[in-house]
Amino acid sequence: MAVYIVRRLIAAIFLLLIVTAACFVIFFLVPRLGGATPEDLASRYVGKTADVETIHNIAVRLGFTEPVYVQYGRFLRGLVLGADYPTGPTTTHCPAPCFGYSYLTQQPVLPEILDRLPVTMSLAAGAAVIWVVAGVSTGVVSALRRGSVFDRTAMSVSLAGVSLPIFFTGLLTLSVFSYTLGITAPGGSYTPIEENPLLWAYDLLLPWITLAFLYAAGYARLTRAGMLDTMGEDFIRTARAKGLPERTVVVRHGLRSALTPILTIFGLDLGLLLGGAILTESTFSLPGIGKYSVDAITNNDLPKVLGVVLVGSLFIIIANLVVDVLYAVVDPRVRLS
Amino acid sequence: MAEDVLAGAPESGPAPRPSGSGRPFLDVRDLRVHFPTDDGVVKAVDGLSFSVERGKRLGIVGESGSGKSVTSLSIMGLHKRGSARISGEIWLGDDELVAADPERVRRLRGETMAMIFQDPLSAMHPYYTVGDQIMEAYRLHNDVSRRAARKRAVELLDRVGIPRADARVDDYPHHFSGGMRQRAMIAMALSCNPQLLIADEPTTALDVTVQAQILDLIVDLQAEFHTAVVIITHDLGVVAELADDILVMYAGRAAESGPAVDVFTEPRHPYTWGLLGSVPRWDRERSERLLPISGSPPSLINVPPGCAFHPRCPYADRNGDRSRTERPELVEVGPRHLAACHMGLEERATLFHDEIRPKL
Numbered sequence: 001m002a003v004y005i006v007r008r009l010i011a012a013i014f015l016l017l018i019v020t021a022a023c024f025v026i027f028f029l030v031p032r033l034g035g036a037t038p039e040d041l042a043s044r045y046v047g048k049t050a051d052v053e054t055i056h057n058i059a060v061r062l063g064f065t066e067p068v069y070v071q072y073g074r075f076l077r078g079l080v081l082g083a084d085y086p087t088g089p090t091t092t093h094c095p096a097p098c099f100g101y102s103y104l105t106q107q108p109v110l111p112e113i114l115d116r117l118p119v120t121m122s123l124a125a126g127a128a129v130i131w132v133v134a135g136v137s138t139g140v141v142s143a144l145r146r147g148s149v150f151d152r153t154a155m156s157v158s159l160a161g162v163s164l165p166i167f168f169t170g171l172l173t174l175s176v177f178s179y180t181l182g183i184t185a186p187g188g189s190y191t192p193i194e195e196n197p198l199l200w201a202y203d204l205l206l207p208w209i210t211l212a213f214l215y216a217a218g219y220a221r222l223t224r225a226g227m228l229d230t231m232g233e234d235f236i237r238t239a240r241a242k243g244l245p246e247r248t249v250v251v252r253h254g255l256r257s258a259l260t261p262i263l264t265i266f267g268l269d270l271g272l273l274l275g276g277a278i279l280t281e282s283t284f285s286l287p288g289i290g291k292y293s294v295d296a297i298t299n300n301d302l303p304k305v306l307g308v309v310l311v312g313s314l315f316i317i318i319a320n321l322v323v324d325v326l327y328a329v330v331d332p333r334v335r336l337s
Numbered sequence: 338m339a340e341d342v343l344a345g346a347p348e349s350g351p352a353p354r355p356s357g358s359g360r361p362f363l364d365v366r367d368l369r370v371h372f373p374t375d376d377g378v379v380k381a382v383d384g385l386s387f388s389v390e391r392g393k394r395l396g397i398v399g400e401s402g403s404g405k406s407v408t409s410l411s412i413m414g415l416h417k418r419g420s421a422r423i424s425g426e427i428w429l430g431d432d433e434l435v436a437a438d439p440e441r442v443r444r445l446r447g448e449t450m451a452m453i454f455q456d457p458l459s460a461m462h463p464y465y466t467v468g469d470q471i472m473e474a475y476r477l478h479n480d481v482s483r484r485a486a487r488k489r490a491v492e493l494l495d496r497v498g499i500p501r502a503d504a505r506v507d508d509y510p511h512h513f514s515g516g517m518r519q520r521a522m523i524a525m526a527l528s529c530n531p532q533l534l535i536a537d538e539p540t541t542a543l544d545v546t547v548q549a550q551i552l553d554l555i556v557d558l559q560a561e562f563h564t565a566v567v568i569i570t571h572d573l574g575v576v577a578e579l580a581d582d583i584l585v586m587y588a589g590r591a592a593e594s595g596p597a598v599d600v601f602t603e604p605r606h607p608y609t610w611g612l613l614g615s616v617p618r619w620d621r622e623r624s625e626r627l628l629p630i631s632g633s634p635p636s637l638i639n640v641p642p643g644c645a646f647h648p649r650c651p652y653a654d655r656n657g658d659r660s661r662t663e664r665p666e667l668v669e670v671g672p673r674h675l676a677a678c679h680m681g682l683e684e685r686a687t688l689f690h691d692e693i694r695p696k697l
């Protein structure tokens with residue numbers, strides 16, 4: 001088991017390196033290969049007001065004129081040791097881990113992202129609780145009563161759930177529950193949980209439900225399919241042959257197996273969401289990482305975009321690692337390989 | 338939840354048990370198990386009767402698809418209530434199982450009757466240790482502590498021949514070899530000292546070398562615990578030596594039944610002859626073998642009229658039209674020995690002695 005975890009950990013670090021390389025290629029190398037001069041690259045960092053001379057100086061100071069591998073080395077160095085960015089006459093230090101420096105806001109990117117993390121985390125965690133509970137229980141009941149009215153209704157609703165985009169369901173619920181009925185927050189506000197937990201939940205309720213609906217629909221379908229498979233397994237027949245009550249057969253023997261693949265998907269979904277629930281945050285104007293990245297893209301603020309991509313990748317890699325380890329805890333056969 | 342998922346639907350009310358009758362411990366009477374499907378009704382078992390006393394072993398033999406597993410699952414009450422129509426009577430001690438409350442049958446499962454299955458790997462839960470799975474069965478029916486149950490699991494594993502049982506009790510099924518898994522399944526089945534043990538092709542998925550060991554183990558334990566045993570197989574050779582009685586099934590019905598010696602040495606049904614001809618023999622090449630039964634088992638949705646075996650039987654023409662039109666009844670051909678065939682008894686005896694046996 002320890003060997004397994006160490007191996008997964010090494011794989012995760014490796015993956016992280018690959019992700020940084022990919023980011024580097026996309027943000028620095030591809031534009032260069034596409035014919036962008038070092039000055040073109042530099043101009044994106046300073047805005048359009050600077051004159052040619054300044055831009056050239058900045059291109060040199062940012063290292064865009066150097067060979068690619070040197071640039072990648074500097075990029076990695078910044079992640080590990082921090083970096084210094086030329087800001088006019090002085091330089092600004094971006095402490096490690098430096099995910100970049102935004103010339104537009106004149107701030108290192110990472111603290112800005114970390115500021116927004118609680119919003120995204122609150123959104124993702126609350127929604128996750130709802131969608132796992134709702135999705136899995138719906139899926140189980142559907143599988144056990146296959147073909148029943150409940151099953152058919154649940155599957156139709158979930159088909160709608162996986163097909164309807166967030167901004168549609170989001171705007172619909174906003175218009176009904178917030179604007180017509182006035183029972184939920186109108187969006188655009190976020191209260192930190194440590195300030196007022198009730199208000200926190202009130203502000204997030206509608207985004208939670210909207211986001212959870214999308215995922216719960218998928219999880220219900222997955223759980224149903226998994227349960228139908230599992231309940232036909234030989235070991236279920238063995239469990240019944242022991243004389244176990246049906247409830248025990250379903251939960252301890254059936255659900256336990258059916259949940260394993262769902263665990264994997266859950267980890268990845270959560271990791272992905274922590275990097276920013278772009279559509280939900282935009283629809284409900286929540287100041288999270290997703291909204292931050294949309295703003296960054298709109299303002300053509302490249303360092304921010306790169307920072308968000310790196311943070312998002314980090315979450316996914318961590319989620320992957322956690323899932324791998326949990327998988328081995330759940331399924332003893334995994335520990336062998 | 339148990340009520341709507343498990344156990345056979347009763348089609349007739351519970352029949353009162355004739356008092357003081359010398360009814361055998363397991364007594365199956367005119368069992369019918371039909372599955373309505375989109376293509377028609379599958380008559381998997383269609384009028385089957387047999388019985389087993391405690392301390393005795395019955396071997397049920399037949400090609401795959403003849404209804405052996407369906408029969409055993411009916412006894413265990415493991416058919417889904419919605420999908421199977423079950424009629425007839427299954428007496429287990431003083432309980433009639435077909436009409437019984439599913440909850441009652443559930444309580445008998447694992448305690449009074451237990452079952453081991455063909456593929457011991459898929460039959461064990463991959464996420465729980467072998468010990469946990471044995472303990473689960475034991476603790477369900479016995480009010481004991483975890484520690485006591487664990488001790489019992491180790492004893493059982495030791496008894497079924499698992500070396501270093503006290504360590505292996507914490508292993509997962511995938512750590513065990515095929516033969517050891519089946520031993521562990523046997524330990525699980527025997528954990529509550531069942532009075533009836535059903536083994537459905539217990540060695541089919543195993544290496545030839547361990548098959549005999551597993552069968553020996555079942556026989557040993559059966560003698561020790563005075564259990565009634567039903568061993569199901571498609572290999573007549575397997576049960577010939579270890580069963581007291583043999584029931585040969587074809588298309589959901591009995592073709593022949595009787596004491597093992599008689600069925601094996603003086604079979605009176607052409608299908609049994611065919612099965613004998615398919616028993617592997619060390620001293621003959623496969624090509625030399627006499628009677629590999631031609632054709633394949635019939636559809637159980639459209640069972641051939643008359644004798645279900647007639648499309649494959651080399652002697653179907655000897656009886657005028659009867660083999661094709663009239664279903665042969667099971668009639669006595671010797672002491673406790675029954676067979677269902679239209680051919681004259683003398684004719685069958687002569688045929689077997691003059692033409693079949695010399696080539697076996």
Ligand SMILES: Nc1ncnc2c1ncn2[C@@H]1O[C@H](COP(=O)(O)OP(=O)(O)O)[C@@H](O)[C@H]1O
Nearest residue numbers: 372379381400401402403404405406407408637
């Ligand atoms: N639940 C079911 N629904 C429909 N048909 C079934 C069902 N279970 C078994 N059968 C059919 O019943 C027949 C007998 O099966 P089975 O008892 O498993 O044969 P075997 O003698 O090989 O154990 C087969 O044709 C099988 O397809």
Ligand code: SF4
Nearest residue numbers: 644647650660678679
């Ligand atoms: S009744 Fe006819 S078809 Fe059936 S086994 Fe006897 S001879 Fe063959």
Ligand SMILES: [Mg+2]
Nearest residue numbers: 405406537538
């Ligand atoms: Mg079978």
